[in-house]
Amino acid sequence: MPSLLVILIVLPAAAAAMLLLLDAKAPPVRARWAALLATLATFLVSLGVASQFLSINRSGIEGTSPVHAQMEQKYTWMTIVPETADVPPITLQFHLGLDGISLAMVLLTTLLTISAVLVSWTAISERSAEFYASLLILETGLIGVFCAFDLLLFYVFFEFTLIPLFFMVGIWGGPLRRYAAGKFFIYTLAGSVITLLGLIWLVVETYHIGIATHTPLATPFSIPAITELLAVHALPMETQVFLFLMIAAGFMVKVPLFPFHTWLPLAHVEAPTAGSVLLAGVLLKLGAYGFLRLCLPTVPGACLSVGMPLIGTLSVIGIVYGSFCALAQNDIKKLVAYSSVAHLGFCMLGLFALNTEGISGGVLQMVNHGLSTGALFCIVGMFYERYHTRQLSELGGLANRMPLLAVAMVFTSFASIGLPGLNGFVGEVLSLMGMFKRDPILAMIGATGVVLGAWYLLGVLQKAFFGPLQEPHHDSHDEPVADLNAREVMALLPLLTMCLWLGLFPQGLLDLIRPDVESIAKLYGDVHATKGTGAKNYSLKRPSDADESADAALPENVERKAPQANPNPNPNLLNPAAPEAPKSEVRP
Amino acid sequence: MFDWLKPHDVLWLIPAAPLLACLWVVVVGHVVRRQYAHRPVILAIAFSAVLSYYLLLKVVPEYFGTPVAHDEHAQEHKSGDHAQADHKDGDHKAGDHKEGDHKKDSEQKVGDHKDGEHKDHDHKVAVAKAKPSTAISVNVFGETERDGKVTPVPWIRIGDPQGVPTLLVLPTLRADAMTALMLVMVTTVSLLVAIFASSYMKGDPGYPRFFAAISAFVFSMCMLVLAGNFVLMFVFWEAVGLCSYLLIGFWFKKPSAAAAAKKAFVVNRIGDLGFILGIFMVWQTFDGSIDFDTIFGDPSVIARVVTMQPEILTTICVLLFIGAVGKSAQFPLHVWLPDAMEGPTPVSALIHAATMVTAGVYLVARCTPFFVHAPTAQLIVSGIGATTALIAAITALTQYDLKRVLAYSTVSQLGYMFMALGAAAAGKEFATLAVTFAMFHMFTHAFFKAVLFLSAGSVMHSMGDVIDMRRFSGLRKALPITHITFLAGALALAGFPLLSGFWSKDEILAIIFEATKHPKHGEFFKVILGVALLTSLMTAFYTFRAYFMTFWGPEKFPEEAGHHPHDAPPAMAIPLLLLGIAALVVGGATGPTHLYGNYLAHTPGLPAAHHHEPNVPMMIISSVLAIAGISLAYLCYVASPGISRNLKSGMSWLHTCSQEGLKLDAIYLRWIVKPLRLVAQISEFIDRWVIDVIVDCVGFLPGLFGAALRPIHNGFVQSYAMVMLIGLVVCLVTALRVLAGM
Secondary structure, eight states: OOOHHHHHHHHHHHHHHHHHHHOTTOOHHHHHHHHHHHHHHHHHHHHHHHHHHHTSOOTTGGGTOSSOOEEEEEEEEEEEOOSSTTSOOEEEEEEEEEOHHHHHHHHHHHHHHHHHHHHTTTTOOSSHHHHHHHHHHHHHHHHHHHHBOBHHHHHHHHHHTHHHHHHHHHHHSOTTHHHHHHHHHHHHHHHHHHHHHHHHHHHHHHHHHHHHTTOOOSSTTBHHHHHHHHHHSOOOHHHHHHHHHHHHHHHHHHTTOGGGOTHHHHHHHHSOHHHHHHIIIIIHHHHHHHIIIIITTTOHHHIIIIIHHHHHHHHHHHHHHHHHHHHTOSBHHHHHHHHHHHHHHHHHHHHTTOSHHHHHHHHHHHHHHHHHHHHHHHHHHHHHHHHSOOBGGGOBOHHHHOHHHHHHHHHHHHHHHTOBTBHHHHHHHHHHHHHHHHOHHHHHHHHHHHHHHHHHHHHHIIIIISSSOBOOOOSOSSSOOOOOOHHHHHHHHHHHHHHHHHHHOTHHHHHHHHHHHHHHHGGGTOSOOOOOOSGGGGSOOOTHHHHHHHTOOHHHHHHHHHHHOOSSOOOOSSOOOOTTSOOOOOOO | OOTTSOHHHHHHHHHHHHHHHHHHIIIIITTSSGGGTHHHHHHHHHHHHHHHHHHHHHHSTTTTTSOOOSSHHHHHHHHHHHHHHHHHHHHHHHHHGGGGHHHHHHHHHHHTTTOOSOSSOOOOBOOOOSSSOOOEEEESOEEEOTTSOEEEOOSEEESOTTSOOSEEEOOEEEEOHHHHHHHHHHHHHHHHHHHHHHHHTTTOTTHHHHHHHHHHHHHHHHHHHHBSBHHHHHHHHHHHHHHHHHHHTSSTTSHHHHHHHHHHHHHHHHHHHHHHHHHHHHHHHTTTOOBHHHHHHOHHHHHHHHHHOTTHHHHHHHHHHHHHHHHTTOTTSTTHHHHGGGSOHHHHHIIIIISTHHHHHHHHHHTHHHHTTOHHHHHHHHHHHHHHHHHHHHHHTTOOBHHHHHHHHHHHHHHHHHHHHHGGGGOGGGHHHHHHHHHHHHHHHHHHHHHHHHHHHHHHHHTTSOOBTTSOBOTTTTOHHHHHHHHHHHHHHHTOTTSHHHHHHHHHHHHHHHHTTOTTTHHHHHHHHHHHHHHHHHHHHHHHHHHHHHHSSSOBOOGGGOSSOOOOOHHHHHHHHHHHHHHHHHHHHHSTTOHHHHHHTTSTTOOOOOOOOOOHHHHHHHHHHHHHHHHHHHIIIIIOTHHHHHHHHHTHHHHHHHHTTTTHHHHHIIIIIHHHHHHHHHHHHHIIIIIHHHHHHHHHHHHHHHHHHGGGOOOOHHHHHHHHHHHHHHHHHHHHHHHHHO
């Protein structure tokens, strides 16, 4: 039996194939129920994967490599035997796996896809089998990106996600759908091509280093292998900078960072609701995830010297500029799209703080933005379906008519604003804290986004939801517009619950991603050597620790830790250290 | 009698009760028995209030009532003993703590975020050891290990689980003398306001929503003062902002209420921005520590920072003060508070008297150990306070909306408190006194401002929601209870001799007077003192202007009131009377007897205080000013109303200026909001017509390249044949030439 991870990736695609091949002319009802069942099943499988993952004892893996996958699945694709005998054959693999970060993103994807199906329930009535098939194929692509630990596989999945979304925007979108779909596709593809060149160059360079240091790589496309080698033998600085810029090109468009963001509002406005939910919720994260997976661990020198100032500045501009653009919008969907630019700015600001706080905050922000913006797009879709307008000037006092929708909107807006107790806060604060440690000025400018965010989102609440009722012309003249129905509540409820849960108990997620974040941050000399454990000695760390641990050889570190190890088992919520748990690593 | 009730249980019970009530109302009370939604809320707040009084007795049991030690040795000695005793006590508590675990478990699960994951909750009782402190702290979540040790479960923790975290936010509740006093004030006033509101809000369609928000507000405020570290405090600082948003915008159908709610939240956010940056800076300066106990408990921690980076504390203090400016409505961020009047009147009473606006004063008072090392920051505090007090007093002079008069007077009184807080710039020995007097004024102010607002609410209630003072007058016969309570509050606010406001205001004047003797900052404080005295006169005047306009003169009702305006029903009258009595006596009972000051002095971290003698000349001056202001108001609005009319027409420009709050709102709108909106429009324009056009142009280039080659592929067979022919000829010629060349 194949492992759950493979099932997870294949399941949505199989469901899509069934929809298309067996039942292409299915009535909408059958198609949407099939899609709902498929996404629910996928979600359940992802929960199974999560529980398997959590039963793995991951203590101590921080030292092994900057990127380390669990539950690995390796299938050899082809083997190239070089002419010289002293070099081992080069193997290309389907290398699947999971780490804490990718698990979080996979769960986000499977959860959001359910909501995406539910919000399309009545909105998509034409060619619905094809629509849901695209949605499911998109899900496969997204899960694939997060599970890929091989450069080629990563890139294939990364590009593959464009295709279903292209069709979703282009076929089921708004009036300008063709232009939007084309622009979205070509713009991101153009960026990605540069990234591909960069990745190939990276592999070639790494391979040569491997040969030169007599540790040749058998699998030069495997991300853990590359990062492990580069963590010991760094590339020359100039190469790093060029590689960074090339690899970053595609990801910067995808995130999107400030000057490369113009495809996003257009794509969002034209996309159907489900497309917007997945586009904002997961697709944008591919860029940030790419930075985290491919840039930060491979070219640390360039990330620190070029990336931090460059990306940091662009993110800060993105935060402020995106917020201002959002403030000027009359179309709520476009407003939310620009708010995504600002939020992703926070995320990138955190990642490029290059320390544990910042990267943790960035990853949290990825998840949080997915949840809250996903929910915002769902809500916008819901009242668009009722009124066929999203113009702020035409709406007013919707809270009088639809109290449930208004409650959901207020809740989601505050989550998005970053109110403590809801999810946005922890991610934003950690990102800013991390950046404050690295560069206080950037953090201070970035923090103004918090005020601007409150301004534009509360402005939407004030204009569209509060005040006297003002309804535009709508279809059902005789009866008033109804409040949320059970299906719509079910679409929103999981997202809002997760917003609240992650806001109240962020530590579970932080513990999940901690080993992976720390092993990356270690490259930047941020993880401090263990010293003086004890309940009250939390507070004081010395600056000199940084120097010690920056180049600390790993075995030493472990030895130093051992005698002082805290007798208490670690207080992780999600990762109870269970030594008897079976290691579910599969190495065929 | 209450031996079974440990102080550390009280700590989490105080906020848990309102939270539980809030959840109950949201989940159940919203649907079932909507008109009784106030009951669980009032019950919960009453429960919290009782526990707060109990905590007040428990936090500083040994010292209670004794005068502050004059010489530091005695105090240190005694406190040292005390700390030891406390420590033993703490151990003991931890020991016999287990018995109650099961019962608590069940309650706690509901009360504290319903966390079902940890089977064995326990609290970690940590009595601060190193210093003479009397702080009690408790971690809300804890895991008991097999060996009986309790590990606190963090809210946020960054770093190796076995090692030293770089960021650790524990859900620690912590109480010391200052917290206990704040809690007593918050819960008492909130309780009375909630009782008042149960009658005031009767029949409103959003009745349960209102009480859910009220209890959430009380919960957030209790947590704010109980928070044991900066981040937790910030969390509830924002939560208070959220609750105020929900309450100010309670009648969301009114566009003005929706706008006021947004304004309150956004303006507060500007302050919060400063606060969070201040926290970042504290976190970085103190090596990742954000705990009050760690930072304030041991003076050597701050001393080390001061020696290493002498200027950093000034920056921290200014940033923290920006937070206080937002929340406590100080100039230039005070504009949200008068607009907050759009909420129901009990909300105004709650926001203005006991919660929310006091948070800023509390923050600055809490951070006194920082501020004593940053005289520059303190001068800023004082200066901002004085500016605010003056601006707000001038504005209050000419308002016609009764609630707005009171709102501006709140802003002005808060300015007073900050003036006092900054007076410690004149010397560290003043720090404790300054904090004491500011907190004391806040304490008395809570009572008399609550009674004033609730009386105004009672007036509104009987006048059919009309609050414009020009539309009614002479109400003292129709509304006798409201009249008496309003008068009590007004007298206290005006600083009439021997009433609450008199004692607290006099102390503030006295400390500023002391500060004027400072060689370096003396001149500065002379100006402050002048402003304080002038404001004091104006306060008496505008308070009694409102009083006379409302309750004196010919009896006149607006038509909305109906024929027979009725006075407050019992549920409104009783809180009014209780608050009225409190407004009269609470200052006299706790001020001149030094009860309040001595109690507060036990707050750990406050430097040792000098004994303070009442300043008799200042008392006389302030009494004279108060009586003069009252007489002036009587003269202008009762004896000969012509004066005020003539003044108004004579100085109409000044009058409008004052009435519009020195036109600050207009200035902000014109010079800040509109330019920012313009920036937004420009950004939008740039996005659409510059950046996107560039992108499209770049995208157009390959097409252009293609277009250049396109004419060749025109689809005519003749032209293709032509091209082929030319090609053939060229090839042939080349071939022949090559051959010929051979």
